[in-house]
Amino acid sequence: MYSEENMKVCKFGGSSVKDALQIKKIVNIIKADEDRKVIVVSAPGRDEIHDEKITDHLLNLATNGEHFENQKLFISIDESKFAIIKKFEKLCDDLKIDKKFIVDYLKKDLENCKLKGDERKAFFLSRGEHFNSKVITAYMNSVGLKTKLMLPEEFGFILSDCLTNGKVNSKTHENIQNAFTFKENEVYLVPGFYGVNEKNQIAVMSRGGSDLTGGELAYALDADIYENWTDTNGVYNVDPRVVSEAKVIPRLTFKELRLLSSKGFNVFHFNAMLNCKKSKIPINIRNTNNPVHEGTLILSERVPMEDLVGIAKLDNMASIHIQKDMLGEEIGFSAELLKIFGEFGINTYHYPTDKDDIAILVDQEDLKGKINNLRRQIEKRLKTNEVNVNYNISILTLVGIGLRQNSFAIVDAITALKEKNIPFEMFDMSPSKISFHIGVSQNVSDIALKTLKEELL
Ligand SMILES: Nc1ncnc2c1ncn2[C@@H]1O[C@H](COP(=O)(O)OP(=O)(O)O)[C@@H](O)[C@H]1O
Numbered sequence: 098m099y100s101e102e103n104m105k106v107c108k109f110g111g112s113s114v115k116d117a118l119q120i121k122k123i124v125n126i127i128k129a130d131e132d133r134k135v136i137v138v139s140a141p142g143r144d145e146i147h148d149e150k151i152t153d154h155l156l157n158l159a160t161n162g163e164h165f166e167n168q169k170l171f172i173s174i175d176e177s178k179f180a181i182i183k184k185f186e187k188l189c190d191d192l193k194i195d196k197k198f199i200v201d202y203l204k205k206d207l208e209n210c211k212l213k214g215d216e217r218k219a220f221f222l223s224r225g226e227h228f229n230s231k232v233i234t235a236y237m238n239s240v241g242l243k244t245k246l247m248l249p250e251e252f253g254f255i256l257s258d259c260l261t262n263g264k265v266n267s268k269t270h271e272n273i274q275n276a277f278t279f280k281e282n283e284v285y286l287v288p289g290f291y292g293v294n295e296k297n298q299i300a301v302m303s304r305g306g307s308d309l310t311g312g313e314l315a316y317a318l319d320a321d322i323y324e325n326w327t328d329t330n331g332v333y334n335v336d337p338r339v340v341s342e343a344k345v346i347p348r349l350t351f352k353e354l355r356l357l358s359s360k361g362f363n364v365f366h367f368n369a370m371l372n373c374k375k376s377k378i379p380i381n382i383r384n385t386n387n388p389v390h391e392g393t394l395i396l397s398e399r400v401p402m403e404d405l406v407g408i409a410k411l412d413n414m415a416s417i418h419i420q421k422d423m424l425g426e427e428i429g430f431s432a433e434l435l436k437i438f439g440e441f442g443i444n445t446y447h448y449p450t451d452k453d454d455i456a457i458l459v460d461q462e463d464l465k466g467k468i469n470n471l472r473r474q475i476e477k478r479l480k481t482n483e484v485n486v487n488y489n490i491s492i493l494t495l496v497g498i499g500l501r502q503n504s505f506a507i508v509d510a511i512t513a514l515k516e517k518n519i520p521f522e523m524f525d526m527s528p529s530k531i532s533f534h535i536g537v538s539q540n541v542s543d544i545a546l547k548t549l550k551e552e553l554l
Pocket residue numbers: 109110111112113139142305326327328329331332333334335336337338361362363364365
């Protein structure tokens with residue numbers, strides 16, 4: 098018998114809800130365990146016909162084609178609109194649910210929207226989750242699974258700061274507790290990724306934000322576990338798209354997953370574990386296409402059997418190298434430098450420093466259209482001798498709580514690269530001592546990753 102004590106929050110990502118076949122699989126998963134009471138769904142992901150996610154087509158529409166143009170993908174706004182409408186029509190047809198009610202509203206939202214700027218962007222971005230949740234709720238009820246749709250704008254999933262990169266407001270937790278009462282024996286279905294601000298305008302979180310919705314629900318409702326269903330058997334020790342011999346990691350700590358996902362393991366949003374970590378709610382990453390696999394379990398602690406558990410790779414990084422005699426002796430130099438990056442809205446990753454030099458690692462996408470002004474500001478305000486930018490760097494991040502006891506894996510990593518004659522651009526150990534970073538040129542990053550995996554994992 099279901100008891101609220103054992104309640105599970107399940108998030109199904111875009112790959113798990115991309116078409117009717119996948120939606121039927123998730124319904125079987127939900128039916129297989131009556132504790133799966135709160136279900137979060139994403140917008141349809143990439144499928145066999147479309148290489149782009151529905152969310153990207155929506156963003157393309159909202160930005161008048163700029164989104165794909167920037168990626169040198171020539172998909173017009175008409176093509177995006179056609180792809181979105183066709184996707185939802187086909188979902189309804191294949192699942193045998195009333196299409197009129199969903200597709201008419203979708204068309205109305207896309208065609209009659211009078212919003213401008215970020216308001217328009219956030220509204221369009223949210224439509225994939227909004228309409229997919231309606232489709233899935235209708236289908237679940239049609240197959241006898243009593244399901245209640247819980248829309249963020251109705252129960253109050255409040256986001257603050259910015260309409261296109263909202264942060265969860267603490268009022269959200271109280272609103273969730275008030276709305277999700279579990280009085281009726283029904284499953285709650287929630288669209289991920291979006292919410293509303295205090296003025297009731299639609300806002301979205303950062304990309305991949307449905308993971309965040311699941312994390313917030315699990316935390317507010319004190320779930321027994323947060324199951325995150327995707328299209329791989331769990332978290333692999335290296336990106337399985339780069340290294341085919343990658344293996345699933347059975348157990349990880351919250352901290353290990355956070356370090357790995359912020360440095361390239363994009364299987365789980367790096368902020369989605371924060372509240373679960375606080376309340377010690379385990380997260381289980383599992384495969385919708387292979388539900389018998391136990392997946393990866395994320396916990397507060399684990400017994401470290403090995404020094405390293407995973408190696409992440411982050412491409413398209415740039416290093417901004419700044420030289421000035423005695424900068425290391427100038428009080429406030431680094432603070433002012435980081436402030437300048439902040440003013441340009443550029444996130445900074447690592448900053449190896451020395452007496453007369455400092456390098457700042459950034460995502461090179463963030464420098465687009467800004468680098469000349471940024472350089473001018475640094476030179477003017479900090480009176481630097483030289484500012485040089487080195488593009489196309491990859492950061493390899495090696496993570497494992499066992500490194501605290503045995504940091505010699507670092508030596509093995511460097512030796513392995515030396516034996517393959519792979520030079521490195523940067524090296525840095527994190528203060529927590531459970532990760533270190535090696536920067537290499539992007540053209541050797543795949544081979545560097547394979548080498549490190551073979552020698553160390
Ligand atoms: N270390 C890793 N382990 C598992 N998957 C990874 C890893 N690194 C990158 N990925 C990629 O993450 C994908 C799952 O994330 P995503 O596409 O966002 O899923 P979803 O559609 O479920 O939200 C996998 O298909 C895989 O290609």
